[in-house]
Each structure stands twice: as C-alpha cells, then as structure tokens.
Amino acid sequence: MKIAEAKSQFIASWGRFGTNWGINRTMAQIHALLLVSPDPLSAEEVMDQLSISRGNVNMNLRELIDWGLVEKVIIAGERKEFFSAEKDIWKVACQIIKERKKRELDLLLPVLRELGEVEGDKRDKEIKTFTDTIAGIRKFSEQADKTLDTMIKADEHWFLGSLVKLFAGRRD
Amino acid sequence: MKIAEAKSQFIASWGRFGTNWGINRTMAQIHALLLVSPDPLSAEEVMDQLSISRGNVNMNLRELIDWGLVEKVIIAGERKEFFSAEKDIWKVACQIIKERKKRELDLLLPVLRELGEVEGDKRDKEIKTFTDTIAGIRKFSEQADKTLDTMIKADEHWFLGSLVKLFAGRRD
DNA sequence: ATATATTTTCAATAATTATTGAAAGTTCAG
C-alpha cells in the first residue's frame, strides 16, 4: 500500500472509531491527520487535506487543544499558526483519561452521593432496589476514580511492560 | 428527596452519561429504569414511565439484549414479555468491556497491522512518522486487548478490593 | 379455525448535531 492511501485509510478508521466514543468524526479525523504528519500543519493545510471548511477546522482544532491533544506551534518567519499533535500514544491515552474523568466521573459522583440519601423505608422493595443499585454504582465509580488517578500518575513502561502479568497473577 | 424524583433524576443522569459514550439517550434511560426496578417490566410499562413510543422501546430493548445487559423474563400466567437488567455493576461493566472490545478493538487491530506494512523508504520523514505512529498505536492496542481480557476473567472482589494498592506499589 | 393480544418492522417525520461561509474581529508589518 502507498503512503497516501495508508494515511487516508488511517484517517477514515480513526474517524469511525471516534464516533463510537462520543467524539465527532471531523475532530477525530483532524487528530489522525496531525498524528501522522511529521511537521505541524496550518489550518489551511488541514482544510485542503480533509476538504472541510475553515470554520469547521477552527472549531475542531480549538476542541482538540481543549482536550490537551494538540498544540499551537509558532514557526519563525511565518504569520500563520501551525498545529501539532502529541504522538506518544501513552500520553494521548492519559490525557483522554484525565479529561473524561474530569468531565464525567467528577460530575456523576456527587449526583450518585445525593441519590443515595433518598428518603423512605429501606424495607420497601422499591427503595431497597434503588439504594442498592445506586450504592453499587457509586462504589464502582469511586474505585474507578482512584484507579484512574493511579494510572495517570504511572508511566508508560509500567503499562506496556508488566500490567498483564500483574493482573493475571492476582487472585485473592 | 422522594423515591420518584430520585428515580427520574437517575434516569436523566444515566441518559446524559450514555450520550458521552456513543450510546443513544433512550437506550441508556431504559437501562437506568430497569436497573432501579425491583421487578421486571413490560414494554408497556417502559413506554408509560419514559413517555416513548412502542417501536422505540422495542428497538432499544432489543439493542440492550444484544449488548447482554437486559434479558427477557417469562412470568407465569402472563402473555406479555417482561424485561429485567443485570444489577451487579461489576458484571455490567465486564459485559460492556467485552462487547466494546469485540466491536472496536477486534476491528481496529487488523487495520493497524495492515497499515504498518506501508511501502516506501523508512528514511523518508513522512513514512517514518506514519509507521512509528501506527506501530505505537498498535502496540498500545494489543496491550489493552490483553489487559481487558484479563480483567474480564477476573472477579469483582479483585477490582473493588485491592487494585489500587497493586497499581500504586508498582514501579519498575 | 378465529379472534385477540402482543411484538416487530419500517417509511415518514422530528430532533439533534455538524458544517458552511461570509462577516466581524484580531494581529502585525510597513
């Protein structure tokens, strides 16, 4: 396969993949394009390569910067702004975990804690099922919260090297 | 807070949460409703409680069954079908991990493997960046694949009990 | 068999979400 074809296939796949994760297709495609570009690209180059409008590029680049996945790069002697993506996939994953945790878990947990306080007789079947389910989700979420914090602090080698052995060897 | 209000708040939150994850709002709401219902519900009860059409309920319940999160329940003497959700949140999480892995990682990996074979001179900057990025993503994905398999096989206690200590104590 | 209850399908429609493009805003060299 030629490089040009491979690139566009990667961009298409990454875009499709993104939509499964609540990310808009264009944002994922721009991310993919920057991931495989050796040098930073200008907004115009992104427009041309993906055939999308200036406004669309601008908004999605801003969103990618917001997520900490892309940064503006100043190139000496150039008036335009350029953009480049973090290429270390471990860092990318950590950044996404960090942001999603902030945007989702940190919002969900207080709600769950409040819902756990529902008034009424715990012997009532309806109330018992509700409080038990909420408590289960809360406990799980709190654990996930702690675990993700630990992962974010850990380094790549730890994940790529020995995580499976650790997981597999533990049965208590 | 009263139980009725708490339920509808939970249903709303779970629905909003779901949309961040590429799941449609209604499907997540039906799931939430069943999660907090002590007894299985008929399609009609779901329609009434969420104010949605019969067709919509039918399709989303089918999808939930497809994901292994809900099952049909036969109630003696009743002609209608009833539906109930798995309430053990660890099992729910495992089921979701299993399905997403199947629907996403298992599709992405072969593509990445093929894209790694791109033809051309590896000293060319464009080709080097492409192959390095793809190789990084592939390595990460393969590791995630193994790790998730291990998690799926593990039991809840392992996650809820000692995972953080394990993670935190490991630096090699 | 027939009538009735229940589920499923799917074309039409509604609601949501993404995209465009042109105008307004900003920056900066001369």
Next chain:
DNA sequence: CTGAACTTTCAATAATTATTGAAAATATAT
C-alpha cells in the same frame, strides 16, 4: 495609522440520527 493576512464567530443550512405510529407479522387462548 492603514491595509493585508489571518482567525474567530455564528446564523443559516445540510447531514445525520432518533422517534413515531400504523400496518404487518406472530403468538396464544378458546
């Protein structure tokens, strides 16, 4: 300052995705 280069905004529009509801299919009781 002025004007050209560039970026940002956002109302209008397009594209996508979800929902309805009524008709068709299926299942069950008598």
